[in-house]
Amino acid sequence: MKLKVKKLFMDAGDLYVVVLNSKTLKKYALHPLDRIDIIKGKSRLTCIINVGDKIVKENEIGVYLEVYKKMKLRDGESVEIELQEQPKSLMYIREKIQGKTLDYKKIYEIVKDTVNRDLTESEISAFLTALEIHKITMEENEYLSRAMIETGNKINWGKKRIFDKHSLGGIPGKKESLLIVPIVAAAGLTIPKTSSRAVSSASGTADTMESIANVEFTLDEIKRIVKKHGGCIVWGGSVDLSPADDIFIQVEHPLEIDPMFLPSIMSKKKSVGSTDVVIDIPMGREAKVKTISSAHTLAREFIELGRRLSMRVRCAITYGEQPIGHAIGPALEAREALETLMGNGPNSLIQKAIGLSSIIFDMAGKKKPMKLAEYILKSGKAEKKFREIVGAQGGDPKLKPKDIHIGEKKFDVISKKSGTVFWIRNFQLTELARTLGAPKDKGAGIYLYKKKGYKVKKGEKLFTMFSESEAKLDNALEKLKKMEPVVVRERISQEIIMDVIKEVKR
C-alpha cells in the first residue's frame, strides 16, 4: 500500500511514530500501536502507529520529525507501507528468559533489532532483566561486544596506537577526564575520548564537558579535531559508536540494573578505534566495586575481554570512598576542572589525573611517566591543550571559571555540631544532586566544602546545593530531612559503635 507523507511538527523522544486516519487502519486491518515499515528506496524504518482523524486524511501518513529526518522524506511524497511481523530476535529473548546461553548469531540478531528499533522497549527490558538475573558468560560478553561494535560506526585510525581511559561509576564528582585528555594529548599521544552522559550519577563526562563546549559531533568532525589536537572530549551517543549501548542504558537506568557492564564499556572503546585502554576501578563501600578482591576479579575480566577484542587493557584500582575534588554536577565540575588546569585545584583531583595519565604514558613506553604527567599539568601545557580542545569543540578558548553558569537557586547546609568529618555518603550526595536537576540541568549540583577528615565548627557550611528550579530545590530540601550526606562526629576515636541495627517491628 502507498500513502502520502504529511510532515507533523512533533517529536516523540527517540521513538518513530506515525499517525494514520482510522479509515486507513480499518482498510488495512491495522490497529493503534501496531508496527509498520515505511519503505523509501532502499531504506526501511519500523514505526509505531498512532491514530488522528483530524490530523491526517485517509490516504495520508503523518510522520513525526524523527521519522521525517531519518527517512529523508519530503512533504507530499508517496511512500510504501508494509505490515511488520514479529522479529525473529524475540524468540532469542525468550530463550534468554528461559536461561539458555545465546550464541553469536542470536545475540547479533537481538542487538541489530534493538538498533533498528524493531524491538520495543518492553521487549528490550525483558532481555536485559533476563541477562541481569541469569548473568552472562565471558563468551556472551564477547559476543555482545562484537555485535554492538558491528551494528554501529567504527573509526579506523590506520596503524597508530590510540589511547583511551574509562572510569567506572559510583563516585560523585569524577571530572578527571577533563584533565587526563589534555595531559595525554599534550605529550603527543592520541586520545579520542568519547564519554557517556550520566546513567545514575549526577554528571557524566559528556554532561560536564557540555556545560562549556559542544559534545555532539559527526565522526568526520571528531576525526578532524583529534587529528589536529590529539584529543577530544565528546559524547559517544551522537556518533552511533555502539548505538545499542545507548538504547540499553536508557532501559536499564530506571531499573538500576547493569548486566552489560563490560560489553557496554569495551564496545565503545573498540568502536572508537582504541588500542590501549586504562580502566579506572574506584573501590569503596559506596562505589560500584566494594572490595579489593572484587576489583581484582573485575580487572581480570576487563583484561580478558580486551584480549578477545584485540585491545591492551590495564586497570587501576582507585580510592573511591568520597568524591574526587569538591564539585558535583556538570557546570560545577567543569569549573573545578578548569581551575585545576589553571593551577588552583584540589589535591585529590590532581593526584588522580596525574596517576591515570602516567599509566597511559607507561603503556606508551614514555620514560618517568609520573614526572612527565606532573610536568605537563603544572607547566600549563595541559591547560593550553584543554583550551585548544574546548575551542575546537565550539567553546570559548578564553573561558574563565567564573563564566561558567551555575544554578541561581541555592541553599547552604550548615553543620549542627563541631567535630571532624567522619564519613561521606556518596549515594546521598548523588541523589541530592540529581534531585536538584543534575545532570539534565547543567547548573544544578553540590559544592562540598568539608571532606573526610576535615575539621568542622558548628555553624560552618558543609556544602551548598545549587538548582535552576525552585521546585527541584524544594524537593532536595525535603529529601535532605531524611539524609546525612556529610557525617560529623565530635571525637571519632571514642565512637567505636558506629551504628546500631535494630530488630524489625512486626
Place this chain on the structure above:
Amino acid sequence: MKLKVKKLFMDAGDLYVVVLNSKTLKKYALHPLDRIDIIKGKSRLTCIINVGDKIVKENEIGVYLEVYKKMKLRDGESVEIELQEQPKSLMYIREKIQGKTLDYKKIYEIVKDTVNRDLTESEISAFLTALEIHKITMEENEYLSRAMIETGNKINWGKKRIFDKHSLGGIPGKKESLLIVPIVAAAGLTIPKTSSRAVSSASGTADTMESIANVEFTLDEIKRIVKKHGGCIVWGGSVDLSPADDIFIQVEHPLEIDPMFLPSIMSKKKSVGSTDVVIDIPMGREAKVKTISSAHTLAREFIELGRRLSMRVRCAITYGEQPIGHAIGPALEAREALETLMGNGPNSLIQKAIGLSSIIFDMAGKKKPMKLAEYILKSGKAEKKFREIVGAQGGDPKLKPKDIHIGEKKFDVISKKSGTVFWIRNFQLTELARTLGAPKDKGAGIYLYKKKGYKVKKGEKLFTMFSESEAKLDNALEKLKKMEPVVVRERISQEIIMDVIKEVKR
C-alpha cells in the same frame, strides 16, 4: 505550574501522552519522554511528554484523546502540572529482579502503580520477566490476586451463589462458553461470564461474542443484564475488573511469558463476584498443559488459591489434542456455536459444553446434572436463553448463522494424498489463523473439515482459510509452505517411526 489545555484529536493506544512547547520544557527543566502529573481537582494522571512547537504555544499543554477523556478536561481550561518522581514501586521491582520474595505491601504498590500508569511498559516488563524467571510462591499468587482485585472494580451480588467457568488456553476453537453460559442460566443459576480477548490464541471468548453482539458494558449494565437473564458473555477489560491483568497481558504477549497465570484468572473471577468456579484444563501435547500429572498439580494450585480467596473451585481435565469443533477465528466460531445451539453442531463441542455445565450443576446441588445439561441444550432452552443474552447485549436475537460475516478472501487447502488424519498441529493452526488476521479481524480464521481419525481422499479439502485482507492471506500462504497443520498418513499402523530428528550441521 499551570498550563492551558489544548485538545488534540490524536490517540496513542493506551498511553497518556501530552505535547508541550520546547520553551515550556526549557522553562521547567523538563525533557521529552519525562513524566509529569496533570492535576485537576482530586484527579491526577501521569503523562509522557512529547514536544511539538507548531502544535502548542508556550503556556499550553496539548492532550491526546485518552488524557482528555480520562481527566474529563475541557478545551482551554487551566490545569496544574507537577514533576513526577520515580515511583517507590520501582524499588520493589528491583528487589524482585534480585530474587527476593515480595510481601503484600510491595506487591500492592507495584500493581497500583501499574494500573495508574506510573510505571512504564519497560519497567512492568522487567517485573514480569523477573517473576517468570524466579517463579512465584503461593503467597505471592495470593498477594498478586488480592492486589489486582483491590485496584479494580468489584461486583457485589449480595449473598447469592455466583457460578463461573474458565478454560485455559492452547486449544484453537474453544467457543464452548457461548453454550455453557446459556445452559447454566437457563437452569436458573447466575453466571456473569467475563472473558478476555485472545492473548496468543486466534480468538478469545470476548472476540468470538463480539462478532455477533457488544461485549463492552459498564458494571451497571452488566448487573442489569445478568439480573434479568441470569448470564452474560462480556469482555472483562472494559469494566476495570482487575485492570492490572489487562496491562500485564499486553506486556507478556510478545514475550510469550505468563508468570501470573493463576492470579490473572482468579482475580478476574473474584472481582466479578464469583463464588463457585469450574476451571477447564485442556491437556495435550500442544496444549498449555502437556501431561496428566502437571494438570493435577495445577488443579491443586487453583483449588488452594481459590480457598485463600474464599472461592469454591473445581477443575476438569479435558482432551486437548485438537480443536473443539471445526471453526477457528471469531466469526467462524460464533457461527458454529449458534449452529450447535440450534441443534446442528459437532459432537466434541456438544460434549464439552454439556460436561462442564454438568459440573456447575453438581456444585449447585442439582440432581442428575448431566441429564439436565443435555436436556437444556437439546430442548432448545439454551438457544432461547442465548438469543435473549445476544439481544440484551445489543445483538440481533433473531440472528441466523449465515448472517455472521466471514472474511471474503479465502483459500482451500487440499490433501495431496489419501489416508487418515493422523495428527493436528494446534500451534500451526493458531499461527495461521493469526496471520490471516484473527482475532482482530473478526472474519479471519480457519474452518477445519478433517479432524483426527477422519478418512481423507486425495484432492479433498482439509481446511479453508478466510481473511479480510489479501496481504494477510498471502502471508498465511507463505507460512503454510513450511507447515503441515493437518497430517495425513496412508496407513497409520505402519508408520512406527513418526519422525526423525537429524544432527545439527556445523
